[in-house]
Amino acid sequence: xxxTSSSHILTQHFDSSxxxxxxxxxxxTALRGRIRALHSFRNTFAxxxxxxPEILTRIFSFISRTPVSPExxxxxxxxxxxxxxxxxxxxxxxxxxxxxxxxLWAHISNSYPEYIIKELLQRSKATPxxxxxxxxxxxxxxxxxxxxxxxxxxxxxxxxxxWNIFWSSRNSPAPLLESLKISISGHSYTPPVKFSDSVFxxxxxxLRCLEITxxxxxxxxxxxxxxxxxxxx
Numbered sequence: 001x002x003x004t005s006s007s008h009i010l011t012q013h014f015d016s017s018x019x020x021x022x023x024x025x026x027x028x029t030a031l032r033g034r035i036r037a038l039h040s041f042r043n044t045f046a047x048x049x050x051x052x053p054e055i056l057t058r059i060f061s062f063i064s065r066t067p068v069s070p071e072x073x074x075x076x077x078x079x080x081x082x083x084x085x086x087x088x089x090x091x092x093x094x095x096x097x098x099x100x101x102x103x104l105w106a107h108i109s110n111s112y113p114e115y116i117i118k119e120l121l122q123r124s125k126a127t128p129x130x131x132x133x134x135x136x137x138x139x140x141x142x143x144x145x146x147x148x149x150x151x152x153x154x155x156x157x158x159x160x161x162x163w164n165i166f167w168s169s170r171n172s173p174a175p176l177l178e179s180l181k182i183s184i185s186g187h188s189y190t191p192p193v194k195f196s197d198s199v200f201x202x203x204x205x206x207l208r209c210l211e212i213t214x215x216x217x218x219x220x221x222x223x224x225x226x227x228x229x230x231x232x233x
Contacts, residue, residue: 057098061104087104102127103127105119106127110133128176130151131156135156136162153177155181157182173201175205177204178207179208179209194216205226208227208229210227212232213232
């Protein structure tokens with residue numbers, strides 16, 4: 001039995017109200033599916049639909065690359081920004097293009113909920129990561145430790161009270177790291193923090209830009225040997 005109009009529905013004989021609801025709901029579902037298919041087909045005639053995936057990915061990248069300042073007051077006083085996800089909700093084609101572009105998902109910040117971070121890490125696949133974080137707990141340090149081999153750009157704000165927790169996770173190579181900006185904040189009564197030679201197990205072959213705030217450093221460290229930009233505060 002096919003219901004094609006409201007008047008046709010009224011002329012049908014149903015054995016029960018439950019059966020009537022079932023048949024009507026089935027027809028509504030079918031009609032909605034047909035409407036969605038027609039909308040999708042209509043969209044193929046829009047000029048923007050003819051843009052190649054490479055161009056769309058480039059456009060989406062301007063949305064996704066919105067740096068988040070790694071400051072505690074910014075992280076916890078405001079809700080996280082997920083504006084870059086808008087591109088995945090415009091149409092099925094845009095969603096498919098976005099999901100098939102790992103570089104769009106390679107920007108990590110712990111201003112995002114944990115489930116968002118997990119999704120970003122999965123969708124970015126093996127793409128080098130850009131990470132901006134406030135390291136205030138062992139969980140934050142763990143996230144960096146497990147992704148360090150993929151990080152190309154790292155901006156972190158570390159509280160001096162958790163520095164040792166953070167630092168214990170740094171003794172591993174950072175083969176892709178090109179830019180590191182680290183700021184250590186704390187109180188006057190906390191011991192000074194030292195940026196030692198053991199950082200990244202002495203293996204940062206691509207590191208060229210380094211900015212350190214709030215720590216003493218050993219300029220003989222191997223981490224300084226190939227730098228083109230150095231800023232110490």
